[in-house]
Amino acid sequence: MAKRAVPEVNAGSMADIAFLLLIFFLVTTTIDTDAGLDRKLPPIVPPENPPVIRQKNIFTVVVNKNNQLLVEDKLMNLKDVRQAAIDFLDNGAGTGEDACSYCKGNRDPESSDNPDKAIISLQNDRETKYSTYIAVQNELVAAYNELRSRYTKEKFNIDYRELEAEAINPKTSASRLEEITPVLEEIKAKYPQKLSEAEPKSN
């Protein structure tokens, strides 16, 4: 029996085909995943009995149409906002029921009682530039994150930002997630993010 050799398929153009596909994907895709500041809007229906908030527990930040910052009725630079917010949130002037055992502020009676009561109110003008607004938002979120970080460092000796990144990461195992969720919840209860965005005043 004569053995007939099967002719080989020429694979020379395979590379060309693969290149074509590669270039197609290079052109139609974007490599970066989006990231940004997560915020929660207040529901449109106001709660039935709005709680009474004392003026000293509100930290007002106003951004005007010239992108200037007015923090607690004082003109301020962007770089000082973070520290001012930390001082306010961490003040802990409350006594008795409102006392804050973990606060390290200077307990100024004119400032907030405890982080749970402290509210930051951010107001903007219709002509404020978006980038300024985001910069201020970023500083305020940074203030919260810094306090949370300090708390977790002291109590659990871990970094809050790392912990949070781990919680969002889909690759984190379920057992690890079970471990860190109560920790995160505790931190969020200690320093809740109470950042209200009022509707802008039109002039």
Added chain:
Amino acid sequence: MAKFTKKKSGELPPVSTASLPDIVFMLLFFFMTVTVMKDSDLMVANDLPFADEIQKLDKKDRVIYIYAGKPSQRYQETFGTASKIQLNDKFADVKEVGNYILAERAKKRQEIQNVLTTALKVDKETNMGLISDIKQELRKVNALKINYTTKSGEASKNLQ
């Protein structure tokens, strides 16, 4: 003479390109796995502001995008230079935002309809008035989870 010709077989063999397809396929798979498809053409300027306290967005199918900014160069003749909202592939009015969100939400799977995030991709030169209007519309349709999409960088870069 015959002796000399025989020696000539020692020349360099051509480099084999048989593994080239494998290499290219490897690249291809790399790009296929790390990238995401572009879904809409931008019709507005979209230079995002900077922030450093940022969180990564959820999976892509749980996000609804809203773009805003000045119309790009080629649309400026017809639409002017005032900031506009872009939904999907066309310019839209503030009033259409609510319906757009509802329509997009209806398209998603039942179990993720409650966990949707609205990503606001807004150009940094935009005035807050427009964004407040969008936020107001979002509140009306109860789309309360939002994300101001930003580039990563120091916040002070925004002021330059």
